[in-house]
Every structure is written in C-alpha cells, then in structure tokens.
Amino acid sequence: MSSTIALPSIYNSISVKIPPHIPLTQTELVEFPAFKSWISRLTSSLRSDNNPDGYTLRHLEILSVVRFGSTRIGFLMLNAEVRDADDKVSLPGTVLLRGPSVGILALLHPEGTPKNNLYVILVLQPRLAGATTSMAEIPAGMLDDHGSFAGAAAKEIEEEVGITISEDKLINLSELAIQSSPLLDKDQTKESIGLANAPPISESPNQETQKQNLDGLFSSAGLLDEVITYHAFVHEIPEDELEQWKGRLTGLRDKGERITLKLVKFDELWKATRDSKALCAWALWKGLEEAARLPY
Incomplete structure (x- = not known):
C-alpha cells in the first residue's frame, strides 16, 4: 500500500505519494540535496510576482529512486502536479533530480x-x-x-x-x-526569479536569507x-x-x-x-x- 507524507510547512505542506515498492522516508527525501534545492527554487518561483497564471504545486509522486551504495540517494524521479489558478492547465511534471x-x-x-x-x-x-x-x-x-x-x-x-x-x-x-x-x-521581461538568484525558502520567515547563486546552465530543463x-x-x-x-x-x-x-x-x-x-x-x-x- 502506498504511503503519503507531507512536506514541511515552508514548502506549503505539499503531499507526497510514495509507492510501496520504493523504500524512501520523509527525512531521506527532504534531506536529499538535489530535492531540497529543487523544491526550494520551485516554491520561491511560484511565490514570485513572475507567476501571472497563478501556477501552484498541488501534489508530488515519487516514481523511482536510484541509490549509490546501500544508503545514499543518487537520482530521484518524481511527478509534480502543477496547475494554473483556473485549474484548466496542467504543466508537464516528470522531473529527474540529480543535482549540480x-x-x-x-x-x-x-x-x-x-x-x-x-x-x-x-x-x-x-x-x-x-x-x-x-x-x-x-x-x-x-x-x-x-x-x-x-x-x-x-x-x-x-x-x-x-x-x-x-x-x-x-x-x-x-x-x-x-x-x-x-x-x-x-522586451525587458524578467526570467523566472527561480532562475535569477531566487532567495531560498527559509524555516524562519523573518530571517534574511542570502540569494542562491545559480551561475550554471541547465543541460535539459524539460526533464533534468x-x-x-x-x-x-x-x-x-x-x-x-x-x-x-x-x-x-x-x-x-x-x-x-x-x-x-x-x-x-x-x-x-x-x-x-x-x-x-x-x-x-x-x-x-x-x-x-x-x-x-x-x-x-
């Protein structure tokens, strides 16, 4: 039977479905560096003023996990349900996380x-x-x-x-x-703030956080x-x-x-x-x- 967990409140307590054949705990997921960076940037991007269609992340489902050795997570594939404010448009959501x-x-x-x-x-x-x-x-x-x-x-x-x-x-x-x-x-249209030095999501809302320097290039942003x-x-x-x-x-x-x-x-x-x-x-x-x- 599948299990469903909730992300920390800083990530809007989004529910995450984990199929029974995937041995993955909530702690492992939220501490996996690639996931932590991705969900932080996405949450920040969706909160920004550069989201005119009101896209929101509704749900996550883990599709597979590849480990390096017996414990360390190497790659994680998930499906993210992201829909617009009118609930008419759903964005392609399959994501392979591997980190920088x-x-x-x-x-x-x-x-x-x-x-x-x-x-x-x-x-x-x-x-x-x-x-x-x-x-x-x-x-x-x-x-x-x-x-x-x-x-x-x-x-x-x-x-x-x-x-x-x-x-x-x-x-x-x-x-x-x-x-x-x-x-x-x-046309002076800003790229998503999720790319252009998005402030990372902080567990302390009143605490000032340094911007993440994203100075690299995406290899295949449609999937990776x-x-x-x-x-x-x-x-x-x-x-x-x-x-x-x-x-x-x-x-x-x-x-x-x-x-x-x-x-x-x-x-x-x-x-x-x-x-x-x-x-x-x-x-x-x-x-x-x-x-x-x-x-x-």
Missing part, C-alpha cells in the same frame, strides 16, 4: 606558439545512455561531496585528465557570462534539474610534448572508468563532438573572448 555538475574546458597551449594556438582535451569513454562505447566529451562530473564547484572541477581534471591544478587557476566561464547579463530579454557550471584552464606544455597527450589512458579503474584522451584544435571543437557540454563551454569561451571578459 561541473564541466571543464581543459586546454593545452604549446609554449612559444601564438596565444590562440589551443588544443582541447576530450575524454573518450563508454556512455550507455548514449548507446556508445566511445563518446568524445569534455571532462565533467557531479558535485557530490567536493564542497564547491571549483573543487569538483579540479578533482575531475585530476581523475580524468591526469593534471593536478589549484582551484584559483580555474576560470568560471558560466559565472563570467551571467555576470555580464541582467537575464532580461529584448541538473545545472552545469563550466570552468576552463590553460595548461602550458613544451611543444614537443603535444603528441604524448594523444591516446593517453586515464580514469579511475576501481570506479569502472576507462578513459582515452583525444586532442582537438580549439577552433575545430564545434564540429568534433556530439557532446553539448563541450559546445556550451566552447561558446562561452568564444563569447567571453569577443566581449574582452576572458582573463586569459
């Missing part, structure tokens, strides 16, 4: 060559969701327990590329891009909550070492990673991969470079 990620534009610059003579390090690895055993993409990974986006990016670079780099050497491309944009369109923050770095190498980077094997074998490195000229990246993360990072670099906002 980082993507890294790892660049090699042969010493003594022009500054724009850059090579992108791509990683070739199996991707079952893409039905391939060799997807060419930029290094990326979930935030997990790294504590910060920069820390997660540095860790992914070390694991997937084999370069140890300090966090202060990273260039936060998505943050630089969003800092230069007020998130307004040509995932926001990817893009970083870049330039690694200087002797020109005669360039060939040594091609075909190098990396990855954490104990985690099932088997990664081969591939080098691509930066200007040719847009046609050398089907990885949208790579194209986003490439476009951010090009845009910031053109706007003279790139610290390189």
